[in-house]
Structure formats: C-alpha cells, structure tokens
Amino acid sequence: MTEPIKLNGNDFQLEDLVAIARHGAGVKVSQGSVARIQKASRLIEKWVDKGERIYGVTTGFGALSGVTITKEDTRKLQKNILLSHAAGVGKNMEDDVVRAMMALRINDFCRGNSGLRLETIEKLARILNEGIIPRVPEKGSVGASGDLVPMAHLSLVLIGEGEAFIDGRLMSGARALEAKGISPLELQAGEGLALINGTQFMIALGCLALHDALNLCKHADIAAGMSLETLMGTRTAFDPRIHNARPHQGQIKAARNMLKITENSEIISSHKDCTRVQDAYTLRCSPQVHGASWDAFGYVDRVIRVEMNSSTENPLIFPDSEEFLSGGNFHGQPLALACDFLGIAIAELANISERRIERLVNPQLSGLPAFLVEDGGLNSGFMIAQYVAASLVSENKVIAHPASVDSIPTSANKEDHVSMGAVAARKCRDIVENVEEVIAIELLCGAQAIDLFTNIKAGEGTMAAYEVIRSRVDYMKEDRLLSNDIARVRELLREGSIVKAVEDKVGKLY
Numbered sequence: 001m002t003e004p005i006k007l008n009g010n011d012f013q014l015e016d017l018v019a020i021a022r023h024g025a026g027v028k029v030s031q032g033s034v035a036r037i038q039k040a041s042r043l044i045e046k047w048v049d050k051g052e053r054i055y056g057v058t059t060g061f062g063a064l065s066g067v068t069i070t071k072e073d074t075r076k077l078q079k080n081i082l083l084s085h086a087a088g089v090g091k092n093m094e095d096d097v098v099r100a101m102m103a104l105r106i107n108d109f110c111r112g113n114s115g116l117r118l119e120t121i122e123k124l125a126r127i128l129n130e131g132i133i134p135r136v137p138e139k140g141s142v143g144a145s146g147d148l149v150p151m152a153h154l155s156l157v158l159i160g161e162g163e164a165f166i167d168g169r170l171m172s173g174a175r176a177l178e179a180k181g182i183s184p185l186e187l188q189a190g191e192g193l194a195l196i197n198g199t200q201f202m203i204a205l206g207c208l209a210l211h212d213a214l215n216l217c218k219h220a221d222i223a224a225g226m227s228l229e230t231l232m233g234t235r236t237a238f239d240p241r242i243h244n245a246r247p248h249q250g251q252i253k254a255a256r257n258m259l260k261i262t263e264n265s266e267i268i269s270s271h272k273d274c275t276r277v278q279d280a281y282t283l284r285c286s287p288q289v290h291g292a293s294w295d296a297f298g299y300v301d302r303v304i305r306v307e308m309n310s311s312t313e314n315p316l317i318f319p320d321s322e323e324f325l326s327g328g329n330f331h332g333q334p335l336a337l338a339c340d341f342l343g344i345a346i347a348e349l350a351n352i353s354e355r356r357i358e359r360l361v362n363p364q365l366s367g368l369p370a371f372l373v374e375d376g377g378l379n380s381g382f383m384i385a386q387y388v389a390a391s392l393v394s395e396n397k398v399i400a401h402p403a404s405v406d407s408i409p410t411s412a413n414k415e416d417h418v419s420m421g422a423v424a425a426r427k428c429r430d431i432v433e434n435v436e437e438v439i440a441i442e443l444l445c446g447a448q449a450i451d452l453f454t455n456i457k458a459g460e461g462t463m464a465a466y467e468v469i470r471s472r473v474d475y476m477k478e479d480r481l482l483s484n485d486i487a488r489v490r491e492l493l494r495e496g497s498i499v500k501a502v503e504d505k506v507g508k509l510y
Helices: 014-023 031-050 071-085 095-109 118-129 148-159 173-179 191-196 200-230 240-244 249-261 286-308 333-361 383-399 421-452 460-472 482-495 497-506
Strands: 005-007 027-029 089-092 132-134 137-139 163-166 169-172 316-318 323-325
Touching: 005 014, 005 095, 014 095, 014 200, 014 286, 027 031, 027 095, 027 118, 031 071, 031 118, 031 316, 071 148, 071 191, 095 118, 095 132, 095 148, 095 200, 118 132, 118 148, 132 148, 132 173, 137 148, 148 173, 148 191, 148 200, 163 173, 169 173, 200 249, 200 286, 200 333, 200 421, 200 460, 200 482, 200 497, 240 249, 249 286, 249 460, 249 497, 286 333, 333 383, 333 421, 383 421, 383 482, 421 460, 421 482, 460 482, 460 497, 482 497
Parallel strands: 005 027
Antiparallel strands: 089 137, 132 163, 163 169, 316 323
C-alpha cells in the first residue's frame, strides 16, 4: 500500500490531487501543520470565553451577522449551519470530484487559518482514507461565500448526518461512519462555518478539468498530424522559422510536435511535387489554434495551483499575531474567470478537430472513399461519427458562454456580487468530456483513413498511434456499432496509451 500524501497547505500538487481523487491515494496531516492548527483552535476557545464578537462563531451568518449567539448556543449554531445550508439539488457529483473536494479542504485547513480542531481535520482525512464518499448534489453554489451548499453536504457526514456512498452503495451518514468504525463528531465553536466556507467544490472541478485538458493537448496534435497525412497535406506549415517569427510558446510547441509525429512519412513524400500551393486552415493553422489553447491552459494552471494552496474561509485566524480578520477569500472570481477561459480554450480544440473530421469523411475534400468505407451506399461508414462530433461541438458553443459575466445578489443583498464560479467549473468539465469524444472520433477516422493507403506508410509517430488504436479497434470493412469504437478510443486517450506509444517512437512531445 502506498504511503499517504502529506498535506501542509503549501505545496499540494495537481498530480497528487489526481492520485487521491482517481487512484485511491490517502492523505495525512503533516507534522509541521499540527502546532499551527492547535494554536488557532485554542484561540477560538479563548475568544469565545471572552465573549468576542466573531462572524459566524458568535454571530449569525450572512444577512443575520448582526444577531449575537450566546456561548451556550455556539455549538448548536455550527450544526444548524450544516443542516440549513445542505439544500443542493441535481444529480450527485462523481466520486473523483468529492474525493478531490475533501483533499483540498484538508490541505486548506493544514494552513492553520481556520480555527478547526486537529481532531476535526483528522476525522475528515479518515473519512476520505476509508473510502466514504459523501453524497454531494451538483447544483446550488453561486461561487461566493464559498461553495456553501456542496460543502455543507460533504461536511454533514462528519456529524453522522446526510448521506454517503461506500463501494457504490448509498446509505445514511451515520451508517457510513458506523461501517468504518468512526464516531460522529460534535462540532465546536466556529467549526461548521469553517467546514463550508471555501472554494473547494469549484477548485476540485477545475483541477480535474485542467488535468484532463492538459492530457488532451498532445492527443490533439497527434490527431491533427494523422489527419494532415491522410488528407495529403504538407509539413511546410510546421517549419520552425514560421513559428519563431511569431513566438507564442504554445504555437511553437504544437508545430514541433506535428513535425515529430509526421516525420519520415511516405504518404507526405509521395505527393511533395503536387500542384497544391497550401492546405486548408484546419491543417495549416493547427499549430496556431492548438498553441493558443496550450497558452491559455498555462494561465489556468497558475491560478489553479495558487488556489490549491490558499486559505479560503472567513474569518481567517492568524495564530502568529493572535488575530482574526473578516475578509472575502471565499469569493470565487479568480476561479470563475479561469474556468470560463479553460472551457473556451478547450472547446476550440474540438472546433478545429470536427472540421478535420469533415474533411476526412467528405470525398470531395479528401480524395478518399466517401465516409471512409468500402461499398459506400450499402455502408454509411463514418458519416454519423461526424454528426456526433458536430453535435458535441455545437453543444460546447452553447455551454462555453462565460458564467462569470453573471452575478445575482443573495442573503438579503448582503452578498451582492457573486462569481458563479461553481457553474463555470461544472460546465468546463462538461466541455472537456465533449472534447475527449471529438478527438477520439478524429483519431478513429484517421486510423481508418491510414488503412485506405494500402501501399505507403504514414509517419513514425502517426503509425505508433495507429497501432495502439488498432490494438483495440479493428478496421471497419462494413457498418457496425460505432459507439463502442468511439468509447474504446476515448479510453485509450484517457489512459495515455496513444501518447506513450508515440513518444516511445519519436521522443518526448512538448
């Protein structure tokens, strides 16, 4: 069994989060965080005993912050906030998102600014490590005051309330704790608010979407290279001199990749003396389009990595100076803008991919058999695969509209500007999933097209990708159920087998 990943609030990495969310890695509070956590929680106790007026600890919430809560009622207040704020609707979030939420929340708490007891943080870590997945509905957060609704659903299980999944079986929170031998927690002053007042729902979605988007970059270049060859295109547009004359780093990297992938292509060599002057934009400008998305992902990556290691609750406790301050670090605006940008950038990879798919299946543009199949008419071949790609691309155009340009006041106008970051993050993930399907379709069509060049070989990288695809999906001689083929290529894409094979053959892609 692998060692749990130690969290300290400062150097949590995207790769570690994916290991926890998707591959079952556990977590542990680092020893270096313990003293700071304990000092902050003792300060909360001291301030409550002194009757200090602290938002959400000895006062109500939001527009009710003017209501003073007695010392005797501070514990009930914290339970009430979890119950009252767990008002989510819609389908349940996937396990990987919920596991990511828990890991990110624990990492935030390890910074020692929340005032939570060590016992509370470690109990949340144990719930994660034991495979308990709180049931978290997808809808209800406006992305300011933190992701209150989804975080409340997640946190209810700590106190034996709400619902949770264990090995896919839904049960009450109390039963889930009992099944793993964990006793319910009694919340202390300030703990309910600290548990829910953060950006961990939107950042969990954003992290996983970014990880998957970055995985798509190289696959998009491979698909474009494969399409270029089978459409009898030229490598001239990938010449480094062109891209160094306009030195956007993503563009330069994408062009280098496509040169590598198509190296030693007999298909391209076979028509080097043809009369065509230049290729269509979807082939010639693929480095510029892919590269712009790559550069956008770089910006999003910087925002994500800052947010992963930040304190996002309110109020914030500063143990060193023994102060508490009310602020707005829960506001999701940085994430809202980043997730909107990520969604737009990743959608563009599908936009250009679908146009290459159309060129592959259209005999007037490709010079290949109609819809890449023998005996066309009796067989429809990949005709409808292009329909599916077109449908997904059109759907992306609708959902890529920025959520962050909207705001709607909440809490009796106390919270009068919200980020809609949770909506931006949810739709970003939907876009990524659609783009995976489109790139899978292009790879599938590209492999089919290569088989139609019976006597000449594609480039070394293209052939490596082709061979991996053919290890899972056979050449389509006559019509069959295409949905299964698309799913198999998408699985290859997700597991990284295609990129690995290409890199083993031509060297590391950028």
